[in-house]
Amino acid sequence: MSEQQQEVDLRRTFAIISHPDAGKTTITEKVLLFGQALQKAGTVKGKKSGQHAKSDWMEMEKDRGISITTSVMQFPYNDCLVNLLDTPGHEDFSEDTYRTLTAVDSCLMVIDVAKGVENRTIKLMEVTRLRDTPIITFMNKMDRDVRDPMEVMDEVEDILKIKCAPITWPIGMGKGFKGVYNIMTDETILYQSGQGHTIQEKRIIKGLNNPELDKAIGDYADDLREEMELVQGASHEFNIDEFLKGELTPVYFGTALGNFGVDHMLDGLTKWAPKPLPRETDTRVVNAEENSFSGFVFKIQANMDPKHRDRIAFMRICSGKYEKGMKMRQVRINKDVRIADAVTFMAGDRANVEQAYAGDIIGLHNHGSIQIGDTFTEGEMMKFSGIPNFAPEMFRRIRLRDPLKAKQLQKGLIQLAEEGAVQVFRPLNNNDMIVGAVGVLQFEVVVHRLKNEYNVDAIYEPISVATARWVDCSDNKIFEQFKRKSSENLALDGGDNLTYIAPTMVNLNLAQERYPEVKFMKTREH
Numbered sequence: 001m002s003e004q005q006q007e008v009d010l011r012r013t014f015a016i017i018s019h020p021d022a023g024k025t026t027i028t029e030k031v032l033l034f035g036q037a038l039q040k041a042g043t044v045k046g047k048k049s050g051q052h053a054k055s056d057w058m059e060m061e062k063d064r065g066i067s068i069t070t071s072v073m074q075f076p077y078n079d080c081l082v083n084l085l086d087t088p089g090h091e092d093f094s095e096d097t098y099r100t101l102t103a104v105d106s107c108l109m110v111i112d113v114a115k116g117v118e119n120r121t122i123k124l125m126e127v128t129r130l131r132d133t134p135i136i137t138f139m140n141k142m143d144r145d146v147r148d149p150m151e152v153m154d155e156v157e158d159i160l161k162i163k164c165a166p167i168t169w170p171i172g173m174g175k176g177f178k179g180v181y182n183i184m185t186d187e188t189i190l191y192q193s194g195q196g197h198t199i200q201e202k203r204i205i206k207g208l209n210n211p212e213l214d215k216a217i218g219d220y221a222d223d224l225r226e227e228m229e230l231v232q233g234a235s236h237e238f239n240i241d242e243f244l245k246g247e248l249t250p251v252y253f254g255t256a257l258g259n260f261g262v263d264h265m266l267d268g269l270t271k272w273a274p275k276p277l278p279r280e281t282d283t284r285v286v287n288a289e290e291n292s293f294s295g296f297v298f299k300i301q302a303n304m305d306p307k308h309r310d311r312i313a314f315m316r317i318c319s320g321k322y323e324k325g326m327k328m329r330q331v332r333i334n335k336d337v338r339i340a341d342a343v344t345f346m347a348g349d350r351a352n353v354e355q356a357y358a359g360d361i362i363g364l365h366n367h368g369s370i371q372i373g374d375t376f377t378e379g380e381m382m383k384f385s386g387i388p389n390f391a392p393e394m395f396r397r398i399r400l401r402d403p404l405k406a407k408q409l410q411k412g413l414i415q416l417a418e419e420g421a422v423q424v425f426r427p428l429n430n431n432d433m434i435v436g437a438v439g440v441l442q443f444e445v446v447v448h449r450l451k452n453e454y455n456v457d458a459i460y461e462p463i464s465v466a467t468a469r470w471v472d473c474s475d476n477k478i479f480e481q482f483k484r485k486s487s488e489n490l491a492l493d494g495g496d497n498l499t500y501i502a503p504t505m506v507n508l509n510l511a512q513e514r515y516p517e518v519k520f521m522k523t524r525e526h
């Protein structure tokens, strides 16, 4: 087997999708604990301890104890090399979250069993559906009084339209949480509370009918036996093909806080989740095992480290191998660049990488020439597809306190739009600048960065815009007519693409009915 093939086989690249407060941060801590990337769990967010992981880059984030930005952590587990891409977890989120999901091969869905399926999870699952990403499910917070697990599993099936195959099944809940029964291995793994910060020694009882089980958990043993008959009749069996197609999800139960069950999930992930998958380009499909290097940029982040004051472009390697000092072609501008100082993010720490393979994420220093969606190769002229812009859902007019700074404002906004931090729209009929975002926190980030990086003092004003759609039409005559008639609703985005700005959804519906030939698009590819 070639070196490239071996390295590809080792890699598992995933992200966590969940609703805020379901436990993503806690799971990340425990995952890193198992990966032994952190000596003691509890430093990723550390709201209480006052410690912060190095992925937190802006003071604003530190003040709020949230992580707006996406970072990457690599760690070894079960003979695999796992890359976990962190996605923003606050109430608010940005397009980075979506685009991060284009850079992974599988996702972990975390559900708070007390709450069931919540709306952010629904939204993120929709995004994973664009590529049929395989999903592993972790049902969290079993140490609390939660809802009936069977009912929550049904809810996942009904709302998210994915079949559930329980791999483990919980025994009791809340104060009476005793552990889980692994359906596939016919083993009960017992839970001990108060061990959340350590890797616990597993207490395992083999066999559902083992009298040891009755000794260990008393009446719960008979309840479990009865329940297992029901569960096995009413749920799906795990099937690897359906999992890989994104049609079925293996389900694990546990408590992240109690550090119980996260390792079971990691065992499943390393065993079943796909190694780096083939990726489509505009000319052909690229396989991870190919020797020639290729990758795409899915995110750009500015000033991650205030001491460095630089921008980092996050690249997912799709094939071949990165070696320090290698030459890459930036396809969009058809230019060769030598990359000597790519970085990786081992548990939040930066380190220079010597080598990286398909499935890995590397950070390139960007002095303004790299854009989201850029493809890098060893010379082949191709472009990876499927890195979308999403139609924003919130809009504000941005206004300067000092009108003389109009040029800087425009420059700043267009650069921030290139990075994907926000979207900007310039109406054809007036000199407004409209900022569009997927989440409200993006607005604050933009004003903060305009001030710090471009020395521009800007404020927002409300504006009545309900939504925006990119527009296009294959019939030139009809398109020209549409443009004339709708000019007051048209604007150019940061990349000069024509956009329809709708004051109300009713207005949008009417425009769509009136011009059936015109395409109104919710996403636009970079």
Ligand code: G4P
Pocket: 018, 019, 020, 021, 022, 023, 024, 025, 026, 027, 046, 047, 048, 089, 090, 140, 141, 142, 143, 144, 254, 255, 256, 257, 258
């Ligand atoms: P998020 O990143 O998805 O937003 O969730 P996070 O891990 O921050 O967890 C949200 C809250 O839920 C935290 O409590 C966390 O301690 C708690 N939590 C996570 N997993 C479990 C679990 O398995 N069992 C129980 N009982 N609680 C869990 P908090 O008080 O809001 O935050 P903190 O002050 O403890 O940081």
